[in-house]
Amino acid sequence: MTGYLQRGEPLDFPEAVLLVDPVEPEFKGEVDDKYQYSCENRDLHVHGWICFDPPTGFWQITPSSEFRSGGPLKQNLTSHVGPYTLAMFLSAHYAGEDLVLKLNPGEPWKKVFGPVFMYLNSDMDKDNALCLWDDAKEQYSKEVSCWPYSFPASEDFPCxxxxxxxxxxxxxxxxxxxxxxxxxxxxxxxxxxxxxxxxxxxxxxxxxxxxxxxxxxxxxxxxxxxxxxxxxxxxxxxxxxxxxxxxxxxxxxxxxxxxxxxxEPPRDGPTVWEIGIPDRSAAEFYIPDPNPKYINKLFINHPDRFRQYGLWERYADLYPDGDLVYKVGLSDYKKDWFFAQVNRKKDDGTFEGTTWQIKFELDDVDQSGAFKLRLALATANVAELQVRINDPKIDPPHFSTGEIGHDNTISRHGIHGLYRLYNVDVPGATLVEGDNTVFLTQTISTSPLQGIMYDYIRLEGPPPPDSK
Incomplete structure (x- = not known):
């Protein structure tokens, strides 16, 4: 452990380490932890490592995800720091208690995990080392064509x-x-x-x-x-x-x-305005550049730029004196909607919740009509989202989720955890002609890693009188 601490500086959670004196000097100053190698079940087919001298590949191939928990969007670990490859069969990562296996007293249960296929390949030419990855993907296709395998001699694995x-x-x-x-x-x-x-x-x-x-x-x-x-x-x-x-x-x-x-997706009336893309992910929102102290060069100009360490701290850097304000029709969610609503660290080391505002104009309001606010969340971690309309101090709020989520997506460099959809009734009497504001407050503030990510937000107007 002493040698480990000399080579790496622990960060905000035990798995994250700043490499201060790595064995391979080229990685000095980078952050490394196992969550940077996470992958959704739908893409977790083949993963592993390449040694360049001599060129040797070590791969785990999973022809089917039928035994994996949580469905195709569930994220699992693929590797640990160093040449370790993982076969995750049951995991609560990016989900929390909801995906912990619970058996009642006397409840019978059995399940076949796998088989998975371990594949090694090599090449004599050092310049061809990266071709081992292409070869491993070709082998994956061959294994898929053989699924379900015929060799397991168990009645619990049907051919x-x-x-x-x-x-x-x-x-x-x-x-x-x-x-x-x-x-x-x-x-x-x-x-x-x-x-x-x-x-x-x-x-x-x-x-x-x-x-x-x-x-x-x-x-x-x-x-x-x-x-x-x-x-x-x-x-x-x-x-x-x-x-x-x-x-x-x-x-x-x-x-x-x-x-x-x-x-028939949830829908009461026509769209007044919307923010984001309903795809169960916060990836379309603004992902900031990392703190220069914590850059992992692998994720520079990479589609998974959200896997950089410490992005939650950038919110306070970008909004030091006040919280995010989004103006419908003027703001761009790709630039002006931070990917995660997190807490702000104060000078005394404690944290405070944040309140985001959505400002919009209405030319005409049916005071007797019923509007609907759809809030699709991509993740939540020990959070409570409160909604207020045009009055930031009204108590109780117009809507509250209560405490939700143990996804831990923010700390694990993810862009979604469990999907949650909330449908909030907005009486027309709470709105006015002209300027209106929706206040979104995340109230629980004991940690920097609490918060939510939005997938998509939509305000619907009242249904037309002749609608069925």
Missing amino acids: SDQRGKISGRLQVQDRYISHECIAANNAYVGLAPPGDVGSWQRECKGYQFWTKTDGDGSFSIGDIRTGDYNIYAWVPGFIGDYRNDTVITVTAGCEINVGDLVY
Whole structure:
């Protein structure tokens, strides 16, 4: 441990270390920790390491995610600092207590994890070392074509002819966008154990099977283990979750076509204004440059720039004297909406909650009408979001989530954790013609790592009198 501390300086949480005297001098001054190597289940197919002298690759290939908990968006670790590769079977990372396996007294449970495939490759030419990565990806494709493997000699791991298949088509009906159904292209459709709407992201006891729809919303999922499932889905560009109420029973050799499924996302009235993109992520918002003391060069000019350490501290740097104010029609969420609503550190070392404002104008207000504020959150960590309309001090607030979340996404360099959707009634009497303000306050402030990330916010006006 003494040598470790001499080479690295611990930061705000134990896994994060500033490299002050690394074995490889080129990494001096960078931050390294295991969360910088996180990956969503949907992309966690092959990962590993390359040694350049001699060129040798060590890879873990996972042909199927059927045994992984939390669905395709669940984030898992892939590696630790140094040449360690991880096979995460159950994990509460980026989710918290909701994804901790809990068994009641006497409750029977069993589950097959894996198999995973360990793959080593090499090359005699040092200049070809990076080609080992391409070779590993090709091997992944071969392993997928062999799934489910035939060699496991266990009745708990069914072979292909003991599994089933399901197909269908998903469409979206949102009358404020189109009077006709819209093809749910690039939507995620999956089978998971029966549960409530969106329960798949908190499920960790059973198996899940997911795919993406094609251009007209069609989908097909094969090699499904026998059992009872609900069909779940979500569609990028639309808020909320779909669940088909019919429980699907998959039997050996079955081919079930469920036909056309229609998702009606939450919607009461026309859009007055919106902020962000409904894609369950805060990636489209403003991601600041890191503190120069904590730069990891890997994530400079990288799509995952949010994986830099300490970005939560940049909020106070950018807003030292007051909180974020967003003006509908003038502000740009890509530049003016900080990716995480976090606490501000005060001079005495304590922290204070923050209140963000959304300012907007209304030319006409139906005082008897009912507006709706949709708040889709990409993550929450020991937070409480309070909503007030045009009065920042009204008590109680017009809406409160109560304490929510143990996702720890902010400290783990993520851009989302568990998805949460809140639908807030806004009586027309609380609004005025002209200038209006929505106040969003995160109240719990004992740590710099508490807070929320927004996915998407929308204010809807009252439905027209002739709407059905």
